[in-house]
Amino acid sequence: MRYAMFICMDPEASEADHAAAPPIEGWFDHAIAKGEYLQGIRLQSKDDATTVRVRDGKVLITDGPFTESREWIAGVAILECADLDEAIEQALRHNMAYEGRLEIRPIHSMGGPEDP
Amino acid sequence: MTDPADAVAVAVEEAVRRERLALVATLVRVTRDFDLAEDCVQDAAERALARWPEDGIPDNPAAWLSVAARRRALDVLKRRRVEHEKLEQVLTMTDPVDRDPTAVGTPGPYDDDRLRLLFACCHPALPLAGRVALTLKVVTGLSTREIARAFLVSEATMSQRLLRAKGKIEHAGIALRVPPADQLEDRIDAVLAVVYLLFSEGYSATEGEPLRDALAQEAISLGEVLVALMPHDDEARSLLALMLLQHSRRAARFVDGDLVPIDEQDRERWDRASIDAGLRMLASVGSGEPGSYRLQAVIAALHATAPSAAATDWVRIVRAYDALLALRGDDPVIELNRLVAVSFRDGPETALASLPALDEALPGYPLLPAVRADLLRRAGRSAEAAIDYREAIHVARTDAERRFLARRLAEVGGD
Numbered sequence: 076m077r078y079a080m081f082i083c084m085d086p087e088a089s090e091a092d093h094a095a096a097p098p099i100e101g102w103f104d105h106a107i108a109k110g111e112y113l114q115g116i117r118l119q120s121k122d123d124a125t126t127v128r129v130r131d132g133k134v135l136i137t138d139g140p141f142t143e144s145r146e147w148i149a150g151v152a153i154l155e156c157a158d159l160d161e162a163i164e165q166a167l168r169h170n171m172a173y174e175g176r177l178e179i180r181p182i183h184s185m186g187g188p189e190d191p
Numbered sequence: 192m193t194d195p196a197d198a199v200a201v202a203v204e205e206a207v208r209r210e211r212l213a214l215v216a217t218l219v220r221v222t223r224d225f226d227l228a229e230d231c232v233q234d235a236a237e238r239a240l241a242r243w244p245e246d247g248i249p250d251n252p253a254a255w256l257s258v259a260a261r262r263r264a265l266d267v268l269k270r271r272r273v274e275h276e277k278l279e280q281v282l283t284m285t286d287p288v289d290r291d292p293t294a295v296g297t298p299g300p301y302d303d304d305r306l307r308l309l310f311a312c313c314h315p316a317l318p319l320a321g322r323v324a325l326t327l328k329v330v331t332g333l334s335t336r337e338i339a340r341a342f343l344v345s346e347a348t349m350s351q352r353l354l355r356a357k358g359k360i361e362h363a364g365i366a367l368r369v370p371p372a373d374q375l376e377d378r379i380d381a382v383l384a385v386v387y388l389l390f391s392e393g394y395s396a397t398e399g400e401p402l403r404d405a406l407a408q409e410a411i412s413l414g415e416v417l418v419a420l421m422p423h424d425d426e427a428r429s430l431l432a433l434m435l436l437q438h439s440r441r442a443a444r445f446v447d448g449d450l451v452p453i454d455e456q457d458r459e460r461w462d463r464a465s466i467d468a469g470l471r472m473l474a475s476v477g478s479g480e481p482g483s484y485r486l487q488a489v490i491a492a493l494h495a496t497a498p499s500a501a502a503t504d505w506v507r508i509v510r511a512y513d514a515l516l517a518l519r520g521d522d523p524v525i526e527l528n529r530l531v532a533v534s535f536r537d538g539p540e541t542a543l544a545s546l547p548a549l550d551e552a553l554p555g556y557p558l559l560p561a562v563r564a565d566l567l568r569r570a571g572r573s574a575e576a577a578i579d580y581r582e583a584i585h586v587a588r589t590d591a592e593r594r595f596l597a598r599r600l601a602e603v604g605g606d
Contacts, residue, residue, distance in 0.1 A: 167373070181363050
């Protein structure tokens with residue numbers, strides 16, 4: 076199965092959390108060696124985000140990310156794993172599991188079962 | 192009971208009860224379809240009821256049910272034009288005859304369809320209420336309506352809850368598998384937590400709620416299955432011991448529908464067989480560092496073996512609570528229980544002195560005013576107790592609790 080792993084910044088993480096985080100290089104090596112890493116995207120800061128929407132025919136362009144929360148998405152990794160437990164195992168090896176938080180979402184297979 | 196039709200009905204019920212989890216588990220593994228799996232087991236049970244009176248009860252009812260359920264699965268899948276490969280899998284589904292119950296540990300520890308299914312149903316990626324409901328559904332085969340009634344929610348709510356849990360298992364790729372080694376301990380804990388929740392849900396039921404009452408019994412049965420499947424897991428053993436010991440007080444906890452606190456229960460009404468089974472189970476736990484269920488079971492055992500509330504070993508009970516707090520971090524609910532034990536060890540005034548700190552940690556916790564009222568009553572401070580009993584009645588969650596508190600309020604001269 077393919078999963079998108081959203082990498083989120085979390086300002087609540089403590090000094091100790093940062094100190095406990097494993098180095099990111101090891102994560103890439105392991106994920107690539109296991110054949111579970113397909114692609115990764117690292118994003119610029121949320122300060123550079125622009126949100127766009129059209130409402131009642133009117134274009135609205137605003138500064139900042141679409142969520143108001145203090146956590147923000149810093150990147151996405153695309154994983155190919157046998158099941159959720161394997162994806163969780165990859166997440167647990169990632170430094171951002173300690174310094175931020177990771178959200179694992181199955182990727183919709185077009186033509187497959189409808190997303191709930 | 193001499194009626195042969197009755198004998199068959201009993202035989203079917205027993206066989207289905209014993210084999211259901213294994214049948215559902217294997218069918219879910221092969222078909223990845225919870226509804227189909229449950230339907231096939233149901234269908235096999237109905238066929239058994241129709242066939243056995245004529246053909247006689249088979250020598251191996253488990254194998255008979257398995258074949259019937261598998262046949263049904265094949266029929267349904269063929270009608271759905273499922274690919275050949277899946278049909279093959281159904282045909283070669285492991286027969287329960289080949290399943291040696293003592294062979295847990297081969298080829299790998301925890302390698303059993305039943306356990307794999309429970310790991311999936313109790314996956315922490317599912318919402319907790321969904322885990323509990325789905326586990327009960329696959330284990331018992333109760334209808335959604337019955338499960339809704341047992342959990343005191345509407346059928347629509349329960350149906351949605353089950354649908355969502357099954358949906359996420361399918362869409363998010365929650366596999367029926369033994370978790371990776373470094374997640375295993377947490378995941379076993381997650382399964383045990385669901386079983387204990389199921390038990391507590393039933394244990395909190397008042398008399399005359401047979402469906403909720405049955406939950407506690409189902410949880411105990413599931414606890415027995417877990418001990419059989421993970422014989423070396425001390426926490427699984429401890430949880431079973433804990434449930435047996437708590438369940439032994441079932442008949443004494445309510446008199447005419449009214450809640451009776453442990454210090455006033457008629458100990459003659461405690462179930463000796465259940466206590467003995469619990470104590471035996473607890474004695475079989477290894478001597479390693481005690482886990483959270485073991486400490487709770489130790490506390491329950493100290494209550495179960497005490498001749499009276501006054502003659503209870505409160506010193507050891509407080510010590511066990513201390514160990515529990517050290518293990519689980521500062522859990523205000525455990526602190527509150529510890530405080531009650533302290534009040535029996537050192538007197539209610541001592542316990543009252545440490546209450547303000549808890550008050551801060553547990554704002555709005557419904558049991559807090561009840562505990563405080565009780566300490567004040569025992570300390571002879573009736574007027575103050577009455578104020579707290581009134582508050583406790585206001586926040587009580589069940590009618591039985593309210594009636595009990597109203598009785599106490601009357602005792603301290605309030606009304």
